[in-house]
Amino acid sequence: MGDWGCCFGWNAGFREPELPGGRTLKPGGADTRWEEKLCEVDSEVESCCAHTDLLLLLHLLHLLQLQQQKMARRCGRATSRLTEEIQIFPRKSAASAVCLCLCLLFPSAAEAGLYTATDQIVLxxxxxxxSVLxxxxxxxxxxxxxSWCGHCIAFSPIFKSLARDIKEWKPAVDLAAxxxxxxxxxxxxxxxxxxGYPSIKFFHAYSKADSEGEDFAGxxxxxxxxxxxxxxxxxxxxxPWAPACPPLEPTSQAEIDSFFDTxxxxxxxxxxxxxxxYIGREVTLDLLQFENIAVRRVLNTEEGLVARLGVTEFPSCxxxxxxxxxTRLSVKIEARSFYSYALxxxxxxxxxxxxxxxSTPVLTGNSEExxxxxxxxRVYMADLESALHxxxxxxxxxxxxxxxxxxxxLKKYVAVLAKYFPGRPVVRNLLKSVDSWLQNQTRDEISYxxxxxxxxxxxxxxxxxxPEGVRWxxxxxxxxxxxxxxxxxxxxxxxxxxxxxxxxxTDPKEVLMAMRNYVHSFFGxxxxxxxxENMAMESLMEVDTFSSAVLWLWSRHNLVNNRLAGALSEDPNFPKIQWPSPEMCPACHAVKANGDHSWIQKEVLPFVLSYFSSSSILTDYLEDESQVLAKQREKHGRQQVAVAAQKRVxxxxxETSEHVMRPLTSQPAEEDQEELLDEAVADDEEEGGEGAAAAADELGGKTSEPTPWVKPEIKVDRGRWRAHRKPSIVGMRMRDVQEDIVDLDSFVNQHYKAKVLQVASSSRVKPRTLQRKEEQEPDPGLRMLGLQPLDADFELDIGQQRKRLQKRELTGQYTSDEELSHRGRWMSVLSIGFSKVDISLCVVLYFLSxxxxxxxxxxxxNRLRLRRAKLALP
Incomplete structure (x- = not known):
């Protein structure tokens, strides 16, 4: 099988072909002829999976057809064994056809390229x-x-690993594709x-525009x-030498003696x-991006330095x-990765x-918290709850x-939290409640x-x-x-x-898939x-056990640390390293035979399981559960009060808008007037006018006039009342002049004053206060609406207008007041819409004119008199 045996064949889940006698065809068996035939088909299938060019696909179809014809011709001379074999081959041909269809239907996967920006490779x-070359x-x-080349696809993981391995060399050398x-x-x-593909070329620093680079053959x-x-x-x-590239040649004793001088x-x-x-040169490049340190390579032939420091092991640092x-650098293994990490x-x-x-004291003074x-x-529960919040x-x-x-x-994320979060009982109970509510939502959307x-x-x-808020x-x-x-x-x-x-x-991928979906949908x-998402697409499907899920997340976290090392988001107090460090887990680290670093996963797994175990989580700096519940109840109470106040406002x-707009709108309908009249009659019969009079006495000063909502005409039948509100000019009797110009400030005060009178009348007779009139506090209704209390003198002045306004609300017109004199009416007409200041100004202007x-x-x-005198002179 080729590299793409995963597409079809045994690795794809197909049954192994059966031979006569119940035998099966397996690679490396005695049936080499049929193995060669299947390998030919596998090679063609591999080309199918690796190529997306339509001409190549058509050519492959032609090859498959010729192969089938050859087998058919042999079928006539074949034994029963060959007859069984012929029945196997069409299945492989059908599989090849399926591969062709998939390649035609999904060409974008091949055209997307083999590398992304995440791989730390310049595209x-x-x-x-x-600009790059x-x-x-x-x-x-x-x-x-x-991207269609099978060898390029097989080489891409190596090239990605190389990019991660020499990431610290970037000022001197970049990787591109x-x-x-x-x-x-x-x-x-x-x-x-x-x-041909893949081809590797090396471009020196300051390469010319016509340079094609140096080929890497083989x-x-x-x-x-x-x-x-x-x-x-x-x-x-x-x-010219690359300015960022450090010296890689061996050093001498003379240079070391004068090193700190220069x-x-x-x-x-x-x-x-x-x-x-190569360890010395590799470590030198590994420390290229770090300050306050220099690395030099010393060969074992430099006898002076070797003897002065007493070096007996090579390599050593x-x-x-x-x-x-x-002093000698203490490391677990004398290898490049351990030297680089320690330095x-x-x-x-x-x-x-x-x-x-x-330092910690400076942090204490500068941090917001x-x-x-x-x-x-150790792991802290405060971090976990803060992340949840x-x-x-x-x-x-x-x-x-x-x-x-x-x-x-969101449903999968909360379900995983409710199932596996090792928190306090109050937090776990809430997560279960939220999970139950989410699972019961049948609609395809919810509001936050x-x-x-x-x-x-x-x-x-x-x-x-x-708990609300974060506490890292x-x-x-x-x-x-x-x-x-x-x-x-x-x-x-x-x-x-x-x-x-x-x-x-039950599912090894449950947590990882929930994490993947959450990050995809919500992560800021x-x-x-x-x-x-790119990391998950590459290898998440390889996870098949809970141990592999733990190790997958650990390894991908280290990949992210490698990519972000040196970025602006790196905290200098907590550098991005490959975790766990040799100090935390010495048994987790080893080197390969070639000297490269390697992880001992059988040691990494128990360390990770112990480090993130629920029994190892510390509960320092947590609020007490009773305090969390008390704060929640207090917040809920404040919310209820706020909602009630909002509804009241x-x-x-x-109601205020309705009362303000009522006098400015058209006259009420006849049925509404009748309802108002009936209500007024009922109120008058029930209270007898005593409560209203008392309220008017207390708030507006003593007066013998009836309250605005008590009308003498209410005892008249409805027919007379309707006739009375009809306009008439009989006798040319002067009627109360309607206000065409409205002083909004006085109107609003009058309106709310009348409203307060109505509120006062609803409580029958209010007890009088013993305080003096000047010391009485303003009415709470007025204070709530932002209005100032009315002066007593002003209340007496506007009493007549207030009564007329109340009467107009009930009858739709002004009724004549028998107690007003003729002079009073004309003064009322002259003062409509004008304040005392306006009248004073008018008088002053009239006097000046x-x-x-x-x-x-x-x-x-005088001029005319003088003129006449001149004319009279001889």
């Missing part, structure tokens, strides 16, 4: 190829490939002389071989090794200081461009309506407000609450924008995968969500 295009300050290691199968890239590939297919090939190319670099560094690491060893002081953790060694680590001392080798109350809250795929993701009501336990279920402990950062929620999410899902294994769940960092606002006219009259009269 070349016609737009950026010149021409006159660059760094050397570039480029792979030209075709170009898909020559893409239509837009073909001309570029031809211009660089690409004839390049190695492993990371170590490629890494060493790059070093060899860097050492043969001609002038270099301002805190540490000098000397790696003693043999001439053929020594720290050399001014004055000739030195990067030396005091004062920081990544270039990053601030140095901040007080620094909480914690054990870095932020995910459910902040990130999910960004969706006002959760529907479709997002709703399914409804979800929040359940999350906040508005129904007040007993012993159920999720193990995930706190040196700055408010570092670590925190991303750290909390990773920790939460590590704990869930471990809990699923320890509680013997969309680039992070895309990167995680809305009701009062509605009269004086002006008088002065003009006297002036012209």
């Amino acid at each position: 070349l295009t016609p737009e950026n190829v010149d 021409v006159n660059s300050s760094a050397a570039v290691f480029v792979e030209f490939y075709a 170009m898909d020559c199968a893409a239509e837009e890239n073909r001309k570029v590939c031809i211009s660089y002389g690409i004839r 390049f190695p297919r492993d990371v170590q071989g490629l890494r060493r090939s790059i070093i060899d190319k860097l050492e043969t670099h001609k002038e 270099n301002n560094v805190q540490h000098l690491a000397l790696i003693f090794e043999e001439a053929k060893s 020594y720290l050399y200081y001014p004055g000739g002081n030195f 990067q953790r030396l005091p004062g060694v920081v990544r270039s461009g990053k601030p140095p680590p901040v 007080p620094w909480r001392p914690f054990n870095r080798s 932020y995910s459910l109350r902040v990130e999910v809250a960004a969706h006002t309506v959760v529907k479709g795929e997002a709703l399914i993701s 407000e409804a979800f929040k009501d359940i999350l906040d336990n508005s129904a007040q279920s007993p012993d159920a609450a999720l 402990v193990g995930c706190q950062g040196s700055q408010p924008h570092l670590r925190r929620y991303p750290c909390g999410v990773w920790t939460l899902f590590h704990v869930l995968t471990v809990q699923a294994k320890n509680t013997r769940g 960092c969309r680039s992070c969500a895309e990167h995680f 809305e009701r009062e606002t509605k 009269s004086m002006c006219l008088l002065a003009m009259y006297l002036f012209f009269k």
